[in-house]
Amino acid sequence: SQQGEEDPQALSIQEGENATMNCSYKTSINNLQWYRQNSGRGLVHLILIRSNEREKHSGRLRVTLDTSKKSSSLLITASRAADTASYFCATDLNDYKLSFGAGTTVTVRA
Amino acid sequence: EAGVAQSPRYKIIEKRQSVAFWCNPISGHATLYWYQQILGQGPKLLIQFQNNGVVDDSQLPKDRFSAERLKGVDSTLKIQPAKLEDSAVYLCASSQGDQPQHFGDGTRLSIL
Numbered sequence: 001s002q003q004g005e006e007d008p009q010a011l012s013i014q015e016g017e018n019a020t021m022n023c024s025y026k027t028s029i030n031n032l033q034w035y036r037q038n039s040g041r042g043l044v045h046l047i048l049i050r051s052n053e054r055e056k057h058s059g060r061l062r063v064t065l066d067t068s069k070k071s072s073s074l075l076i077t078a079s080r081a082a083d084t085a086s087y088f089c090a091t092d093l094n095d096y097k098l099s100f101g102a103g104t105t106v107t108v109r110a
Numbered sequence: 111e112a113g114v115a116q117s118p119r120y121k122i123i124e125k126r127q128s129v130a131f132w133c134n135p136i137s138g139h140a141t142l143y144w145y146q147q148i149l150g151q152g153p154k155l156l157i158q159f160q161n162n163g164v165v166d167d168s169q170l171p172k173d174r175f176s177a178e179r180l181k182g183v184d185s186t187l188k189i190q191p192a193k194l195e196d197s198a199v200y201l202c203a204s205s206q207g208d209q210p211q212h213f214g215d216g217t218r219l220s221i222l
């Protein structure tokens with residue numbers, strides 16, 4: 001069974017707008033990771049946030065983690081057409097095995 | 111740095127036939143993973159290797175799926191016999207220590 005669940009399932013925004021997606025999970029984690037997958041390609045690692053961290057930034061990406069609510073969010077600021085992809089959260093239960101959610105499909109309109 | 115290489119990129123077979131996928135991880139990566147990604151879903155871990163030993167194969171349907179990683183480098187995943195529900199993308203990933211996983215572009219398998 002999949003540990004994480006992303007919300008929303010799909011998101012359509014205008015270029016330049018921000019995109020926010022959420023991930024909820026069920027059990028205690030060691031860290032939570034976000035990956036991007038372009039159509040027909042493999043997953044690309046975006047950012048990792050550890051269970052003792054609350055917020056992390058990488059370029060136009062901002063990730064938050066609330067372990068009390070077992071939830072995380074990914075914010076993409078100033079979106080570009082190249083950000084069109086599916087985004088997955090994945091939880092690591094301290095054994096380097098990842099459990100992925102079903103993903104959020106983001107479409108950025110020009 | 112060369113990425114994770116997988117072949118073939120696409121495969122179409124009839125049900126009950128057999129198929130094999132190949133993965134060459136990033137050089138030096140001790141851990142290798144095989145995932146199954148069904149359309150519209152996230153990847154599901156099938157098997158995890160550490161060097162040439164199996165760490166976790168609890169979600170591998172062992173009656174039809176097998177995998178090996180000879181010499182701790184390349185790996186092959188085999189399905190025999192294939193069922194219609196095996197239609198999916200099979201992704202290989204590798205990592206070193208606690209570093210993030212690197213994924214190949216996968217093999218898209220269609221079962222007729």
